[in-house]
Amino acid sequence: MTRYIEGFRKMDAASHFRTTLAEQGRQLAEQGRSIHLMEVCGSHTMAIARFGIRDFLPAAISLVSGPGCPVCVTDPGYIDAAITLAGQGKIIATFGDMLRVPGSRTSLAEARAAGGRVEVCYSPLTAIELARNHPETEVVFLAVGFETTIAPVVAMLDAVIRQAIDNVSLLTAFKRVPPALSALIADPEIQIDGLLCPAHVSAIIGADAYRPYAEQYGVACVVAGFEPLDILYGLQGLTQQLLENRPHVDNQYGRVVKAEGNRQAQRLMEHYLLPADASWRGLGTIPASGLVLRPEFARFDAVHRHGILPTPGRINPRCQCGEVLKGKIRPAQCPLFGVACHPDKPLGPCMVSSEGSCAADFKYARGGA
Amino acid sequence: MNDCVLLGHGGGGRLSHQLIEQEIVARFGQGPLQTLPDAATLELDSRRICFTTDSFVVHPLEFPGGNIGDLAVHGTVNDLAVSGARPRWLSLGLILEEGLPLATLRRVLDSVQRAAEQCEVAVVTGDTKVVRRGQCDGLYINTSGIGEAIPGFALSLSRVGLGDCILVSGPLGDHGAAVLSAREGFQMQNGPLSDSRPVHRLVQSVADLAADIRFMRDPTRGGLATVLNEMTAGQSYGIRIRARDLPFSPGTNALAEMLGLDLLHVASEGCLVLLCAESVAAAILARWQALPEGVDARAIGRVTDQAGRVILETAIGGQRVVDVPSGELLPRIC
Numbered sequence: 017m018t019r020y021i022e023g024f025r026k027m028d029a030a031s032h033f034r035t036t037l038a039e040q041g042r043q044l045a046e047q048g049r050s051i052h053l054m055e056v057c058g059s060h061t062m063a064i065a066r067f068g069i070r071d072f073l074p075a076a077i078s079l080v081s082g083p084g085c086p087v088c089v090t091d092p093g094y095i096d097a098a099i100t101l102a103g104q105g106k107i108i109a110t111f112g113d114m115l116r117v118p119g120s121r122t123s124l125a126e127a128r129a130a131g132g133r134v135e136v137c138y139s140p141l142t143a144i145e146l147a148r149n150h151p152e153t154e155v156v157f158l159a160v161g162f163e164t165t166i167a168p169v170v171a172m173l174d175a176v177i178r179q180a181i182d183n184v185s186l187l188t189a190f191k192r193v194p195p196a197l198s199a200l201i202a203d204p205e206i207q208i209d210g211l212l213c214p215a216h217v218s219a220i221i222g223a224d225a226y227r228p229y230a231e232q233y234g235v236a237c238v239v240a241g242f243e244p245l246d247i248l249y250g251l252q253g254l255t256q257q258l259l260e261n262r263p264h265v266d267n268q269y270g271r272v273v274k275a276e277g278n279r280q281a282q283r284l285m286e287h288y289l290l291p292a293d294a295s296w297r298g299l300g301t302i303p304a305s306g307l308v309l310r311p312e313f314a315r316f317d318a319v320h321r322h323g324i325l326p327t328p329g330r331i332n333p334r335c336q337c338g339e340v341l342k343g344k345i346r347p348a349q350c351p352l353f354g355v356a357c358h359p360d361k362p363l364g365p366c367m368v369s370s371e372g373s374c375a376a377d378f379k380y381a382r383g384g385a
Numbered sequence: 386m387n388d389c390v391l392l393g394h395g396g397g398g399r400l401s402h403q404l405i406e407q408e409i410v411a412r413f414g415q416g417p418l419q420t421l422p423d424a425a426t427l428e429l430d431s432r433r434i435c436f437t438t439d440s441f442v443v444h445p446l447e448f449p450g451g452n453i454g455d456l457a458v459h460g461t462v463n464d465l466a467v468s469g470a471r472p473r474w475l476s477l478g479l480i481l482e483e484g485l486p487l488a489t490l491r492r493v494l495d496s497v498q499r500a501a502e503q504c505e506v507a508v509v510t511g512d513t514k515v516v517r518r519g520q521c522d523g524l525y526i527n528t529s530g531i532g533e534a535i536p537g538f539a540l541s542l543s544r545v546g547l548g549d550c551i552l553v554s555g556p557l558g559d560h561g562a563a564v565l566s567a568r569e570g571f572q573m574q575n576g577p578l579s580d581s582r583p584v585h586r587l588v589q590s591v592a593d594l595a596a597d598i599r600f601m602r603d604p605t606r607g608g609l610a611t612v613l614n615e616m617t618a619g620q621s622y623g624i625r626i627r628a629r630d631l632p633f634s635p636g637t638n639a640l641a642e643m644l645g646l647d648l649l650h651v652a653s654e655g656c657l658v659l660l661c662a663e664s665v666a667a668a669i670l671a672r673w674q675a676l677p678e679g680v681d682a683r684a685i686g687r688v689t690d691q692a693g694r695v696i697l698e699t700a701i702g703g704q705r706v707v708d709v710p711s712g713e714l715l716p717r718i719c
């Protein structure tokens with residue numbers, strides 16, 4: 017019974033947002049404006065597709081998906097390096113999303129089928145367990161992710177060091193969200209009027225991290241949770257800021273997200289990691305947008321430990337992931353979408369990760385239901 | 386006797402004989418299996434039979450709510466039931482890994498026995514092989530089943546019409562979620578419990594309404610999404626379901642939230658999806674809800690004119706396509 021009541025409440029609230037957004041759309045149209053709101057994070061992309069949120073938006077408001085899927089922006093050369101390590105008999109521990117991402121030639125799933133040891137983890141701590149159970153070899157954890165994921169991975173490394181476990185290393189491709197956003201916002205070819213900022217990343221970096229976008233570039237920012245109503249509320253808030261020409265950072269998730277972020281997690285990250293230039297698949301190299309292990313922890317760096325040299329890797333030249341990630345085209349505008357490229361045989365990473373824009377659109381929208 | 390399965394248990398000699406006598410005949414030897422003939426001889430009442438086979442591979446072998454033994458019975462019984470048959474006989478093929486604890490084997494066979502009794506089917510023939518350690522994951526089971534067609538059922542998607550109703554008999558995704566949480570060692574209080582159970586009574590309870598029942602399926606691998614897509618593929622109609630009418634158990638829901646799983650893609654092993662004329666939907670629901678395995682039965686949607694499309698009206702009233710899952714269920718990064 018409670019389910020039904022809860023269901024109706026949600027429907028009520030949602031139809032309220034539908035009306036409000038329609039009214040805002042009318043006002044925008046009156047002003048002759050159309051606005052582009054970017055959801056920064058893959059979890060938002062997913063939820064938007066899964067709950068059919070585009071359905072709620074009037075024509076004057078378009079939603080573009082940002083670069084917020086850590087798997088999608090991982091360079092193919094990184095996958096190649098992981099496959100090389102698997103070939104050397106190491107146990108590769110990874111979040112499941114990485115399994116089917118195409119490297120230059122094959123994927124980790126294919127490496128596993130060919131006998132490589134690739135273990136899917138739900139938590140970085142699984143790497144420690146694997147290392148304990150397999151003292152004869154080394155566990156290489158694929159340390160991919162944004163601030164949300166970096167914090168728990170660094171906590172795992174901290175535990176590894178404290179417990180003097182020496183058969184765990186990290187293959188890092190950590191990325192920081194703010195430098196990528198700065199690059200996108202500064203790109204004159206891309207119109208971004210508002211940013212729907214992810215609650216979990218913001219919980220680490222703090223809502224203040226977005227202030228420069230509002231203050232210097234006039235971009236509206238709302239920190240929003242991942243429930244469908246949170247997202248609708250966030251989109252309504254962004255539109256309102258723009259209608260009033262009053263862009264600022266609105267933290268709708270104040271319960272969890274502090275202005276300054278999670279200081280403890282930041283300290284731990286600073287202790288182990290240093291900013292470095294990083295290559296984003298589709299976006300190119302962005303200065304100081306990555307985090308790497310500090311030299312004093314190099315022995316936990318798989319690249320250093322095994323002397324492998326990750327090369328940039330080869331991207332399928334026809335894949336438009338870069339344009340999708342920048343929000344320049346919708347996935348369905350890629351000529352390969354759903355034809356040569358679909359979730360069973362992804363050509364680009366945006367089709368692999370469940371959070372990728374192409375996968376989300378293929379799965380849930382297919383050109384609009 | 387040693388407490389694990391040995392290669393010798395499959396060698397055809399004294400050890401094999403012992404295993405068969407003590408573990409198999411002791412449990413299933415009342416009927417045709419008693420004298421271990423090469424083939425079972427069965428007497429049929431009807432001229433139409435349904436025949437099916439399935440292999441069961443699950444890790445871990447035991448999970449909250451069941452084990453591979455009851456799963457192997459329910460899986461085949463349910464395949465027969467949703468074809469409109471009354472399940473009668475099963476075969477039981479075992480592939481055992483050297484080193485499997487006999488205690489585990491016994492628990493699994495006890496479950497087979499209990500489940501078969503509950504489903505009123507007899508295990509009438511079987512086979513046991515032992516493979517070297519590492520060549521299988523503990524224990525694999527194959528069951529084939531024969532059922533007698535229940536008169537009146539004429540299940541066919543060609544009979545589906547606009548406005549027909551889609552019903553489900555219980556919560557979705559419990560089995561897949563339970564196995565996943567057991568495999569990954571999640572310590573969840575009130576976590577997911579497998580729904581491994583037979584659906585044959587649900588089918589038999591509506592046999593007199595068979596003329597208005599178009600189609601039945603149990604949403605195992607690939608979940609409800611896969612079944613609905615099978616129902617609409619290449620058809621002139623589509624299906625629309627409503628998120629707020631979908632039944633889910635709280636523990637399963639919690640796990641799905643945690644891992645970002647779409648429960649429409651997760652397997653059930655004791656749930657029935659039925660497509661019927663609107664005129665009989667209420668009666669079917671009432672019959673199901675009177676049975677313990679059907680208390681959570683719901684009408685979840687209808688047949689529409691959107692050819693080949695399965696659309697979900699989401700919890701907030703948006704809409705989206707329900708697609709089949711691709712490949713394995715993989716946990717997301719964040």
Ligand code: SF4
Pocket residue numbers: 334335336337338340347350351352353354357358362363364365366367368374
């Ligand atoms: S549809 Fe495939 S090829 Fe096209 S941009 Fe997306 S991932 Fe790349």
